[in-house]
Amino acid sequence: MKIYNTLSRKKEDFVTLEPNLVKMYVCGVTVYNDAHVGHAMSAIVFDIIRRYLEHRGFTVRHVMNYTDVDDKIINRANQLGEDPLKLSERYIADYTNDLKNLNVLPATSYPQVSKTMPLIVKFIEGLIQKESAYAAANGDVYFSVTSDADYGKLSARKLEDMQAGARIEVEEAKNHPMDFALWKSAKPNEISWDSPWGKGRPGWHIECSAMNLAELGEQIDIHGGGNDLVFPHHENEIAQTESYTGKQFSRYWVHNGMLQLGGEKMSKSLGNIVSIKEFLKTRDADVMRMLVLNGTYRAPLMFNDETLDSAEKSVERFKSALKAGSPSASGLSAQSAASLASNAESAQRSFSDAMDDDFNTAGAVAALFELVKAINTSRDNGASEAQLTPAQNTLRELAGVLGLRLAEKTGSSEAEAQVNALIAERDEARKQKQWARSDELRDQLKEMGVTIEDSKDGTAWRWG
RNA sequence: GGCGUCGUGGCCAAGUGGUAAGGCAAGGGUCUGCAAAACCCUCACCACGGGUUCGAAUCCCGUCGACGCCUCCA
The missing domain is CATH 3.40.50.620 (HUPs)
Structure with a gap:
């Protein structure tokens, strides 16, 4: 080191x-x-x-x-x-x-x-x-x-x-x-x-x-x-x-x-x-940390809206890899599953190599993004929850070494109840192909700070 | 003026001798009722000028520029 x-x-x-x-x-x-x-x-x-x-x-x-x-x-x-x-x-x-x-x-x-x-x-x-x-x-x-x-x-x-x-x-x-x-x-x-x-x-x-x-x-x-x-x-x-x-x-x-x-x-x-x-009133602690991680600790660090937006998106990308697989997933072939595992291993290696070299966090983060991509690709290809979990654990652990929390934002339970009610209403509208009503509800949720993600398994949502 | 660090694509940025990681943005696709997210594809000859070398972003010299310190400062 x-x-x-x-x-x-x-x-x-x-x-x-x-x-x-x-x-x-x-x-x-x-x-x-x-x-x-x-x-x-x-x-x-x-x-x-x-x-x-x-x-x-x-x-x-x-x-x-x-x-x-x-x-x-x-x-x-x-x-x-x-x-x-x-x-x-x-x-x-x-x-x-x-x-x-x-x-x-x-x-x-x-x-x-x-x-x-x-x-x-x-x-x-x-x-x-x-x-x-x-x-x-x-x-x-x-x-x-x-x-x-x-x-x-x-x-x-x-x-x-x-x-x-x-x-x-x-x-x-x-x-x-x-x-x-x-x-x-x-x-x-x-x-x-x-x-x-x-x-x-x-x-x-x-x-x-x-x-x-x-x-x-x-x-x-x-x-x-x-x-x-x-x-x-x-x-x-x-x-x-x-x-x-x-x-x-x-x-x-x-x-x-x-x-x-x-x-x-x-x-x-x-x-x-x-x-x-x-x-911290306007950005998550992870964003500040990602800004630091993306650079070299010894070099000047640019702090402005553009670099912060970029850091915020990077954090979101990390979180995207931690999402669960579909319950109805068909599962990866043995070969693909092995490939995901080997991606996790090599990410771990690259991560350590980078960090051992004067705490090269930018290199370490790059290694983790490779793993993010491998996980997301696997999920898209139908990986089961059990197949995804080990790689996600590796990602979570290494991100933790960097001090990233990667926590989903939460709202009050009343707010969440309200969101769930609106989503139920929207699901009903979608079943009846009432697209105008459905989009109206989505806009309404957007204003509440909620982003909707539809999939075959139903509608997921998150704050932000 | 002195000392130090540094100058890589639109932005942030890794990379110290063998034909440029990664993220953001942008453009084109797949998926979707439309989106969102994800995935696929496209996007640089490395400030400039010399030199060393078979070969340099990577070594040497010079020029220009940025930042830090020389005063309290993370």
């Missing part, structure tokens, strides 16, 4: 630190606002990776953190006159719910900055001792980038290059302009924690190093997040953790591409946002 490692810019064989165990840490969100579909993409990407690793027989310890101490949270809380930690708790609950609705499996644990303070302080003290960090006169503590010989290795940049292009206003207290804060001294009326350097709060990067250490230990297998985190966040995490432990931090660095809306990255600061909640 191969995974693309941002650190080496190559696909590498996947070898875990311990047999059959994967320690995976994925950067979660800063909780001060509704999460958007870009966050959904990232969550879905790592959910797929996690599900596939488990399918492959690994035990996955999946840690996703919440940044609940941050400038933007504090600002938002001030605006609303709310306690910052209360505010973030609210959005954590909210995001947890979003992820559930997206069919993202729960992580093994969800550490929070506000609950990791003692370890963060200890971590910073350790870095100061090793002379990788220094307390400045202004009460801040900075990491010294020049103390780290290979600083810049993840984002493939050199300190000199960054200095040349830097547009940041440099804090006077820093020894080197690229030094970054491990601890920020508290401003008046700001939430703060005690530390050897006075009241303050952690810098952005140290939290992940500390939470990683607390949850998974000094070394992990996979560290993930959006590729906008490569620099500075993950670069700085590596610098901190490896300076602290003296060991390689994460073996594989995995980054998802950015979701594109109108040709640019969707982000809170650009304001081109579609929240997960808004999205």
Whole structure:
């Protein structure tokens, strides 16, 4: 199995630190606002990776953190006159719910900055001792980038290059302009924690190093997040953790591409946002997932009506294969039945081959579409329920590995009773060849959101 | 300006040396009272220009273009 490692810019064989165990840490969100579909993409990407690793027989310890101490949270809380930690708790609950609705499996644990303070302080003290960090006169503590010989290795940049292009206003207290804060001294009326350097709060990067250490230990297998985190966040995490432990931090660095809306990255600061909640009002979670599956997790993902419509149709196509065979089916010949079984096997193989190659979900989905076609052809050729079921189970199982639910939409029981009544009426009209009345009823059902499918075995219907 | 990723049919997109997966859309059929769904058929020489090779979408160089990062960001 191969995974693309941002650190080496190559696909590498996947070898875990311990047999059959994967320690995976994925950067979660800063909780001060509704999460958007870009966050959904990232969550879905790592959910797929996690599900596939488990399918492959690994035990996955999946840690996703919440940044609940941050400038933007504090600002938002001030605006609303709310306690910052209360505010973030609210959005954590909210995001947890979003992820559930997206069919993202729960992580093994969800550490929070506000609950990791003692370890963060200890971590910073350790870095100061090793002379990788220094307390400045202004009460801040900075990491010294020049103390780290290979600083810049993840984002493939050199300190000199960054200095040349830097547009940041440099804090006077820093020894080197690229030094970054491990601890920020508290401003008046700001939430703060005690530390050897006075009241303050952690810098952005140290939290992940500390939470990683607390949850998974000094070394992990996979560290993930959006590729906008490569620099500075993950670069700085590596610098901190490896300076602290003296060991390689994460073996594989995995980054998802950015979701594109109108040709640019969707982000809170650009304001081109579609929240997960808004999205799920009009589309099924499977549609978002199919959009992700159709692409490469590392590449930009186009999010627009056209790509979404296409994803929605793809989901429908998957569902078409799960429909039952006709009760009156004559049954397939032994040869045709064997051919369906062998199609299921080869789909399974192609699926694994694709997924083993850096989670090539587009290839995996293509393999499943081949199986969809084989199943539908078999049904058209008169396959019995019993002949269809094994192949359908394979399809359902593999789609499940990708996190697709493929559930039929449902309505209230009253609505369904009403639909059934109208269909009974229409059947009666059809028996009497009253086509005008029959079509009128079909139109009426269409307006209720019901699609009719007539066949020799009677009339089937579905929502949508 | 620097660093990085990438540029495949109308759209999304797989494919790293041997004559281009898959999905959506479109057109033509089968089925159907008509539809719907399903099935069958049709639909690309891979940004451009050089080079390496018996042979390149796939390797090298250049040009143009897109996106990401260099500042909070999944």
